[in-house]
Amino acid sequence: MPNDEKIQTIVEVSSNTYGGCKMCTFAAPHLGDVPLMVNHYLQVHGFELLHVGQQTERGGDDGSPFHTTVAVLGTTQVIKERAPGRLSLPEKEREDA
Numbered sequence: 243m244p245n246d247e248k249i250q251t252i253v254e255v256s257s258n259t260y261g262g263c264k265m266c267t268f269a270a271p272h273l274g275d276v277p278l279m280v281n282h283y284l285q286v287h288g289f290e291l292l293h294v295g296q297q298t299e300r301g302g303d304d305g306s307p308f309h310t311t312v313a314v315l316g317t318t319q320v321i322k323e324r325a326p327g328r329l330s331l332p333e334k335e336r337e338d339a
């Protein structure tokens with residue numbers, strides 16, 4: 243089975259940044275819930291896990307380092323950005339009485 247499909251869409255999930263799903267309106271209830279977001283992309287949008295790693299970053303004023311988890315997911319699907327919400331107001335009929 244040929245598996246040379248190219249990844250078309252890549253998303254990155256980090257425990258250090260808050261980000262909802264880029265494909266839908268789903269968002270983890272807690273900041274940086276990487277496993278939840280990864281599972282969401284895998285199960286809901288059919289992404290595959292490309293990379294998981296840890297980064298060490300320095301903290302704020304106290305300078306204490308902390309670890310962040312970063313996951314990179316990709317899909318061979320070409321996914322267009324979510325269309326902005328369109329108002330679907332019914333067209334008003336002209337009353338030419």
Ligand SMILES: [Zn+2]
Nearest residue numbers: 263265266268
């Ligand atoms: Zn989603």
